Amino acid sequence: MINNQNCPAAFSDMPLTPHVIRAIDEIGYTKPTNIQASAIPLLLEGRDLIGRSCTGSGKTGAFAIPAIEGVDGSSHHAQVLVLSPTRELAMQIYVEMKKFSKYKEGVSLAVVYGGSAMNDQIKQLRHANIVIGTPGRLMDHMRRKTLKLDRIQTVVLDEADEMLNMGFIDDIETILTATPDERQTVLFSATMSAPLLKISNTFLTDPLTVETLA
Numbered sequence: 001m002i003n004n005q006n007c008p009a010a011f012s013d014m015p016l017t018p019h020v021i022r023a024i025d026e027i028g029y030t031k032p033t034n035i036q037a038s039a040i041p042l043l044l045e046g047r048d049l050i051g052r053s054c055t056g057s058g059k060t061g062a063f064a065i066p067a068i069e070g071v072d073g074s075s076h077h078a079q080v081l082v083l084s085p086t087r088e089l090a091m092q093i094y095v096e097m098k099k100f101s102k103y104k105e106g107v108s109l110a111v112v113y114g115g116s117a118m119n120d121q122i123k124q125l126r127h128a129n130i131v132i133g134t135p136g137r138l139m140d141h142m143r144r145k146t147l148k149l150d151r152i153q154t155v156v157l158d159e160a161d162e163m164l165n166m167g168f169i170d171d172i173e174t175i176l177t178a179t180p181d182e183r184q185t186v187l188f189s190a191t192m193s194a195p196l197l198k199i200s201n202t203f204l205t206d207p208l209t210v211e212t213l214a
């Protein structure tokens with residue numbers, strides 16, 4: 001378990017590139033939240049991570065900022081995959097990631113969820129290097145071969161407990177199994193249950209846990 005004592009007090013103390021720092025400044029964040037200060041340096045090092053954290057803690061920035069730093073903008077295949085339980089959360093993550101990546105060249109995002117036109121999603125997926133989606137619709141695109149996961153570097157399971165409550169466990173396992181074994185895997189959840197621990201034991205490698213539930 002990581003505590004917050006030795007964590008960077010400012011975004012400028014983190015090894016972030018100037019275009020990401022510029023975007024953070026423009027958004028107006030003056031300093032990292034606790035979960036951001038703990039998680040961002042570890043994720044930039046490539047560690048797998050379990051974040052015990054609720055909405056409102058700044059968890060989106062905690063996984064989005066290092067994920068964007070890791071994207072190779074010259075390459076338009078899916079490199080980052082974010083799984084969300086709901087379309088609303090998927091949209092929120094998309095909007096935040098778009099802002100954080102505003103000044104980084106070559107970053108292209110796709111957001112896919114049920115109830116929205118397939119064709120628009122397919123167009124976005126053709127050049128997206130960051131893909132955000134709900135498990136069911138991501139599975140649809142995998143079956144249609146409009147989403148390929150063989151070059152994914154980082155997978156984020158956001159609100160993983162909610163995804164399990166909604167019955168997505170098989171889809172999550174199928175999606176994770178279709179990504180490269182050497183990927184970075186990040187799991188955010190407000191609560192930990194036995195099925196979630198099983199996912200963590202199966203799909204995360206030597207993960208660190210950061211907890212900011214207060």
Ligand code: AMP
Nearest residue numbers: 029031032033055056057058059060061
């Ligand atoms: P989240 O927990 O990711 O849903 O974020 C909750 C809210 O906190 C959102 O409105 C964010 O824009 C905001 N937020 C995230 N990180 C920071 C930060 N470092 N400074 C100020 N506000 C932030």
